[in-house]
Amino acid sequence: MMERYSKYKDSGVDWIGEIPEGWKTTAIRHVLQLHSGSALPDDQYDAEGDFPVYGGGAIRGRANQCNVQGQTVIVSRQGATCGTTRFIGGNAWITEHALIAYFLDAMYNKRYFAYVLHAMNLGNLSMTAAQPGISASIVQNQHTPVPNHIEQQAIADYLDEKTAAIDAAVADVERSIELLNEYRQSVISEAVTKGLDPNAPMKDSGIDWIGQIPAHWLMLYPKKLFALRKDRAHADDQQLTASQKYGVISQKHFMELENQRVMSVITGSDILKHVEAGDFVISMRSFQGGLEYSYETGKISSAYVMVYPFTDQTYSEYYRHLFKTLNYIQALQSTSNLVRDGQALRYSNFTQVYLPVPPLNEQQGIAKYLNDYTNSIDSLIAQKQSLIVRLKEYRSSLISECVTGKVKVPGVKED
Structure with missing residues (x-):
């Protein structure tokens, strides 16, 4: 179990709860401003381009120009990924499907606040419409915890290490599911065509x-x-x-x-x-x-x-x-x-x-064999899928606990 801070106080913000006595809270607009990215014409995409192009979700392609330089944070502003936060580690083009965070002071750690935005579940702030959408002003009016910049750095470093390990574990389990599905398909194909x-x-x-x-x-x-x-x-x-x-x-x-x-x-x-x-x-x-x-x-x-x-x-x-x-x-x-x-x-x-x-009795025998065999494979796949859910829940919980100060990450010293 991780160590807690020695003293806490009420933050006055529901989603944050209690925070360490030495921390403060402020509206996000005092930390960063959010502005929409820019559309990239189709003829500007280049598979061999120097810079990744991000939309609301994953990388959409590459280009030879960028509209953000260095580290930044983006928030998906519409669609199924609405509210999803991503930390960008270098120069990139961000399309109009995402909001770009422009930090107001170099003392604010971008990786820490990327984790804060993740913990806020911004998708819950989306406006109801045919396609979910999120407003920059609504996000900026929310409140965030603000530890000192040394703690921000320590929390970000700790979460980088831990979430990378969790993500690697999830990827391993996902790959094992892929292999099980491939094996399942091969068993079925062999039985229905070869008996x-x-x-x-x-x-x-x-x-x-x-x-x-x-x-x-x-x-x-x-x-x-x-x-x-x-x-x-x-x-x-x-x-x-x-x-x-x-x-x-x-x-x-x-x-x-x-x-x-x-x-x-x-x-x-x-x-x-x-x-x-x-x-x-x-x-x-x-x-x-x-x-x-x-x-x-x-x-x-x-x-x-x-x-x-x-x-x-x-x-x-x-x-x-x-x-x-x-x-x-x-x-x-x-x-x-x-x-x-x-x-x-x-x-x-x-x-x-x-x-x-095949003769009817063989059709029946093959069906029974496959029903039994695939049920056992499906049960194993379901167990692995449940493990992925638990790992992702732990990841989200860990981020929330750390960025709100419910636990003290290793190396942090209280004043």
């Missing part, structure tokens, strides 16, 4: 994306396995939501999982479509993430195309895994030169990709 018997005789499928398949498997035209569902929504159908993350589930369940509301469809059933559990939905993102499996029965937007297995030799759970493999998705992409980000695939694209057809 579970490593000693089974093989044959050439005649299809590039499949390659070799067990000799007793078939390759069939999709229309021999799946039909196009054209049913209009039933009066008692629940509203469904399609997503690559969850497949097709009820809108209510989706909102619970995502902790957010989505637009409800209030219209006649004549422009909505009926979906049965076990159907597959072709969405506008299917060329990126494959077909979505419907776990529930209900109604969905007419913008989607539904297909369903109509033979007793087609097991949906097997094809649920197949339709999410990278090779299958690439095969879908190859069916049209017109497929671009944001453009929907059509039923005609789906029917062009020949499909492997």
